[in-house]
Amino acid sequence: MGQYAAFGDTPSLIDQVKILADDELLDFWEETQQLAKMLDQQQEVDFDYNPEYERVILQELQFRTCCKSQF
Numbered sequence: 001m002g003q004y005a006a007f008g009d010t011p012s013l014i015d016q017v018k019i020l021a022d023d024e025l026l027d028f029w030e031e032t033q034q035l036a037k038m039l040d041q042q043q044e045v046d047f048d049y050n051p052e053y054e055r056v057i058l059q060e061l062q063f064r065t066c067c068k069s070q071f
Contacts, residue, residue: 013052013053013056014056017056017057017060018060022064025057025060025061026061028057029054029057029061032053032054032057
């Protein structure tokens, strides 16, 4: 059964990315790239989308790579 969550209880994008497994994180990145490309193709006027998700994903991947290389 679903639960109601208030908007204030929603985890940030950073927190959500941190709990994803490596393959899930890469899938999420790929899906966001595909969505951005589709939106860009559908828009007749140039628009600026917020690349925040990409920065967050890349930082998390870099962090995980650094942690793995230390062990």
